Every structure is written in C-alpha cells, then in structure tokens.
Amino acid sequence: MCIHHLARAHNHRPRFEPPPTKGGSTAGDSRIPGIGNGGYDAKHYDANIVVDAKGALDATSVMTAVATQPLEQLNLDFVGFDIEAVKVNGAKAEYKREDGELIIKPSKALGKGEKFQVSVDYNGDPKPFPSKHAPVALGWNKFPGGSYVVSEPDGTRSWLPVNDHPTDKAAYSFHITVPKPLVAAANGKLTGIEENDNSRTYHFDAKDEMASYLSTVHVGDYVRSDSVSPNGIPIRNYFPPDILKEAEHDFGRVPEMMGFFADKFGPYPFEVYGNIVMDANLGGAAALETQTLPLYDRGMVTGDRRTERVLVHELAHHWFGNSVSPGDWKDIWLNEGLASYSEALWIEHDQGVEARDRYLARAEKIVKRYGSKNPIGEPAPDGLFDSKIYQGGALAVHALRKEVGDETFFDILRSYGAEHRDSTATTADLIAISTEKAGKDMQPFFNEWIYSSELPEVPLDNPWVRGSIFLTEADAPPIEPSKEAYHDFREL
Ligand SMILES: [Zn+2]
Structure with a gap:
C-alpha cells in the first residue's frame, strides 16, 4: 500500500531515474507513516561519534544489514547534519536527501539475501528535534556541561542514520569521544575507555536487539555507581556528583525491584541494567526507558524516594516495551x-492491596479528567502519550487480571514476554495469548476495554477508596519542559 503510494511520489524526483528495484521508504506505521524503510533487515549499527568542546558532532555510522530483496536503491531515516560521504560496501554511493529520507544508490546493486554495509560520514551541531508525537524535544539535546539523547518515538533519525521503526531491531555499538574530563554513557556494556591527548573514547556494546527509539548517548560530568541484581545482572548507574548520595538512596531498591519483576514476568531480558540521572532539568518529571540505561531528569532525585514508582515504571518497560516492542505505534498502550x-504491582507488594487500589482509583480519576476520547487501542497520532494510554492502559490490565485470575494473568504476561522476546507484538497478539491461556474468547473483553471510548468501572477490592482520592496539580499530564533545558553546551 505504502510502497505503491511512494513509487508514485518518486516519479518527479529529478536527480536519478527511479530504479526498478528499490527498498520501501516506510515501515507502514499507522500513526507515524514516514518512519522506517523496507527492503533490508538491519543487524548492527556501529556509531563512532566525536563530540567537540562546543558539543558539535563529527560522526561515522556503519549499518550492517541483509537485503530482503534485490536493491538498486535503499533508504535510511536521517535528518540534519552535513553529510561528507555515503559508502556501500566501501564504495562511494550516490545519495540524496528528501523529507527525512536518506536515499542511497549503491554503485553495485545488492542481491536478495546479501549482507552489506552502509557507512555515513556526517558532522555538525546537533539540533533538538521537535516531534508532533512527543511532549518533549527529541534527539541529541545539549545542556550546560553536556548532552543527552531522548528519541521516543521518532527522534533517533535526528542524530543517527537508522531504520527508525521498532519492527527492525538491531544490535548497537557506540564509540563516543568526549573532551576531558567529561564522561560518556550509552546503552549496553562499557567495553573499554581509550585515553587520547585531550579526550577519552568510551566504547559500548549493546548486543541485545534494540528498537532505534531506545538508543541513547549521554555526555557530562557523571560518577558511576555499581551494584548487582539478585539474579546476577550487573547494574551500573550514572549520577551527577553533587547529588550522588541522594541518588544512591533513591535508586537503592532497584536490585530488589529487579528480583520482584523477574519473579512476576520471567527473567530480566538483557545482559546489563542501570540508570542515568541526567545533569539537566527537563521540568522535574522526565524519564525514558532507554534500553539497559533508563534516563531521568535530575529533578527526579529527591533523597526520600518520593519518585520511586517512576524507577519501577522504567524498569518494567524492559519486559514490556523494550524486549517486546510495539509492532505499530498505535499499540503503545502495550508499553x-x-x-x-x-x-500498581510494586505498590501492592510494598504497601498492600488498599494502597494499590488507591493508585488505581487515582488513575481512574486522571483518565476521566485528562484522558482523550479515543479508545486506548486507537490513539490519535499526537495522543500517543495521553493519560488514556498510561492510566487507562493500567486500568485495562487490572481488569484483565480480575477477569482471568492471578495465576492465568501472570501466565499470560510471562508467555507474552517469552513469545515476543527481542521482537514486537500487537494488541492482536495479546488477545490471542489471553484467549489461549484463559480458555475462552477474550476478544469481547478487549473490545470493551481497549476499543471503546468509555472505560468500564475498574473492579477494586476496596471500592470505598474512590471517595478518598482528590487530584492535585501533580496528577496533571506532563507539559512542555522548560526551554532552559536547551542552553548551549558550556565550553570547557
Ligand atoms: Zn512509560
């Protein structure tokens, strides 16, 4: 469908004739139609990025991929920067840029099943990427003394040439060179630090499959603080040195949380975990589940574990969102x-059923006050982060638990995690697993909860708590963070 549409769109392009065999320029997502590409399967990205004292980038990124069809032309998603050269298998390739697409014509056509490499040399000042799908500016953002990367759902293309859709996961390696004494952190395991004259190069290897939107790179003044999960998963946290003590206290229960969720959902799906508290303030409430290294606004550190449930949320995404990613962005409620x-599960474990019910009753009020009229499973393209998706989604999951009982419910979650591990899933996949495990047709349940505008009343063990919930300003959906977060990089 999309390929047909784009084939027509290509006809007026002047620079070269449309070749007979070209990869698609979209993954066909229903909510973000432009992102992703077809015709190949990305296996690995190797990003070599040199950050200068002003925060500008000089980068070479190499994608290793396998052609899934004959290719005389293929696309990457890429926005911004100056491109110095594009090569396919080491040979210079013709290219052009159009509407966020980097369209590449290899000097020699690629055969179906052929493994190939595309390298892109690029440089320039990274710019925040305004996305109509996200409440914050995406991409590689600078702040005084460093930078961070936040890309969900479509911002990775603003700093890395990539097949920017969750349906094409890949492994990543990062080689980040930063001026001394700054520190670089990225997804995966730190495999080495190289000392240069005035800089250091940090090497990271993220070998587990990753959706592009979960990639991240941080530069700044950070100290590393290590621990380990009860199941032996290494945890490395990065904290700003001036709030190290408070941050270590706030993140002190993360190993216990990892043990708790491994019991409930199945083994933690990646080889490493850890958190980074950015030395930047995005309004005091920003966090993202970037794979194996979730990021947090420094305003989240309070020293009294007040924001602990955000840590729980980002950790839980490693099962739901990261290991099993949405097959289409309309399925973001699954994340x-x-x-x-x-x-709610952590609150129930930690404080009991009544506290959990208060959390759910609050969620119900938030959805009523702030939630969209769209069904949970049919969000508007600019409503991916609506209260209906978050709190409404949580209420639907609780209703599912009450519908099928605890044993079947956790069996469903573990099967969903195991069957779609390192891959993607859609609502239809969850309905199929629920139907199989419950031994009855669960489509009517999902129609009522996921595909209706109005949510039914959620079954609570303590319905009386509803009368004790009053929303405060803290319950309002996040607003655009302060523009102060986007100062220029401080020159050292
Ligand atoms: Zn989330």
Missing part, C-alpha cells in the same frame, strides 16, 4: 499500560 500497571 505504557503494562509499565504503569507494574507500578
């Missing part, structure tokens, strides 16, 4: 509903 409900 956010399950991660938000994980907060």
